[in-house]
Amino acid sequence: MNPLSVPTRGAPPSVQIFDPQTVSVPSGHFIGGRLVPDAGRIPVRRPSDNQVHAELPLADAAAVDAAVQDAWKAWRTSDWARRARASGRACCAAGRT
DSSP states (O other): OOTTOEEOTTSOTTOEEOOGGGOOOOOSEEETTEEEOOSOEEEEEOTTTOOEEEEEEOOOHHHHHHHHHHHHHHHHTSSHHHHHHHHHHHHHHTTOO
């Protein structure tokens, strides 16, 4: 079913609403440019009625290690470090820490 194919009640047939239940979203962690399967899921509940609204993927130690290694590689091979130092100097010069 198309997520935009659900008509609204009382609205003209051309008016449609978005139905998030019809959207498939991959689950896991994006590490190193690929989707790594999760190690389980934790429910997220709405505070208004305590109903499960969504689930978040959990990571095991291996996934966390891979993510940290990938982040360090990205930091070393990009100009993020230079930009962070420049941003820090600008904040200090403006009297902000």
